Amino acid sequence: MNKGTKVILLAAAASAVLLSGCGQKKEANDSGKLNVMASFYPMYDFAVKIGGDKVEVKNMVPAGTEPHDWEPATKDITGLEKADVFVYSGAGIEHWVEDVLKSLKNNNLTVTEASSGISLLKGEEQEEVKGEEQEHGEFDPHVWLSPVNAKKEMENIKDAFVKADPANEAYYQANYDNYASKFDELDKKYKDTLSPLPNKSVVVAHEAFGYLCNAYGLTQMGIEGLSPDSEPDPARMAEVIDFVKENKVKTIFFEDLVSPKVAETIAKETGAKTEVLNPLEGLTDEQLKNGDDYFSVMEKNLTVLKEALE
Numbered sequence: 001m002n003k004g005t006k007v008i009l010l011a012a013a014a015s016a017v018l019l020s021g022c023g024q025k026k027e028a029n030d031s032g033k034l035n036v037m038a039s040f041y042p043m044y045d046f047a048v049k050i051g052g053d054k055v056e057v058k059n060m061v062p063a064g065t066e067p068h069d070w071e072p073a074t075k076d077i078t079g080l081e082k083a084d085v086f087v088y089s090g091a092g093i094e095h096w097v098e099d100v101l102k103s104l105k106n107n108n109l110t111v112t113e114a115s116s117g118i119s120l121l122k123g124e125e126q127e128e129v130k131g132e133e134q135e136h137g138e139f140d141p142h143v144w145l146s147p148v149n150a151k152k153e154m155e156n157i158k159d160a161f162v163k164a165d166p167a168n169e170a171y172y173q174a175n176y177d178n179y180a181s182k183f184d185e186l187d188k189k190y191k192d193t194l195s196p197l198p199n200k201s202v203v204v205a206h207e208a209f210g211y212l213c214n215a216y217g218l219t220q221m222g223i224e225g226l227s228p229d230s231e232p233d234p235a236r237m238a239e240v241i242d243f244v245k246e247n248k249v250k251t252i253f254f255e256d257l258v259s260p261k262v263a264e265t266i267a268k269e270t271g272a273k274t275e276v277l278n279p280l281e282g283l284t285d286e287q288l289k290n291g292d293d294y295f296s297v298m299e300k301n302l303t304v305l306k307e308a309l310e
Contacts, residue, residue, distance in 0.1 A: 040067040041089035093141035112160035115155035146211040151183035197309040202292040208279035251308035253277035
């Protein structure tokens with residue numbers, strides 16, 4: 001059973017559960033807050049920041065889970081049927097969205113594709129991965145790793161909240177204005193820190209950092225493609241190793257949610273060290289418990305990039 005078929009069946013099952021409620025008023029949120037479903041961590045974080053105490057936000061992808069191959073369960077579809085707002089990034093990372101949205105009976109749901117209006121980068125040629133084609137499509141979906149793009153995504157989320165809850169427009173706008181300035185500050189800090197550094201090449205676990213590199217004059221070499229679950233073949237490994245040696249790369253970056261085994265192998269072959277560069281596709285329970293968010297993780301990313309490129 002392919003992913004699309006599985007999602008359709010889940011949606012049908014959830015819709016069947018809710019059929020008895022068709023034609024009735026949607027179940028109200030007892031707290032009087034907007035009920036928001038966010039597709040994965042960055043969308044959750046941005047929604048919480050904009051919505052404050054006027055919203056209740058659920059992150060559909062559990063903590064510590066890599067979102068590329070995640071699929072919604074029946075409870076997630078049921079949640080969407082009861083939600084006021086659904087926030088997703090788009091550009092192909094949520095491969096299940098189109099099928100799920102077509103199946104929903106919730107006519108009052110405000111849907112926002114947060115990457116709308118952002119200029120998308122073309123991805124690498126699609127590879128065959130474990131017998132299936134990658135499902136991202138032709139574009140790199142990791143738009144939020146540019147602070148400028150993240151600011152636009154938050155603006156789109158703000159607009160969705162205003163549409164669903166116009167009485168609190170001033171509140172949402174004030175929250176957006178506050179965080180918009182933080183994105184501007186982060187963007188300036190990245191430019192000021194990275195522009196004078198002598199090295200511009202980074203080797204990463206998968207090609208998630210195209211927007212970040214494009215914004216700050218860096219070049220990424222991805223061990224794997226746009227999806228982190230692909231396995232590099234010997235030819236790709238040799239290509240990466242040659243790149244590391246030729247460009248005097250000191251650090252091989254891996255991710256919290258993906259095995260570091262391949263990165264460690266390349267580091268061993270080249271004398272480089274390994275370090276985490278977080279694509280913010282999801283945070284672990286420990287990171288959430290420590291109060292990490294988009295801004296703190298991006299600050300840590302900048303620190304390790306600076307050390308790697310000096």
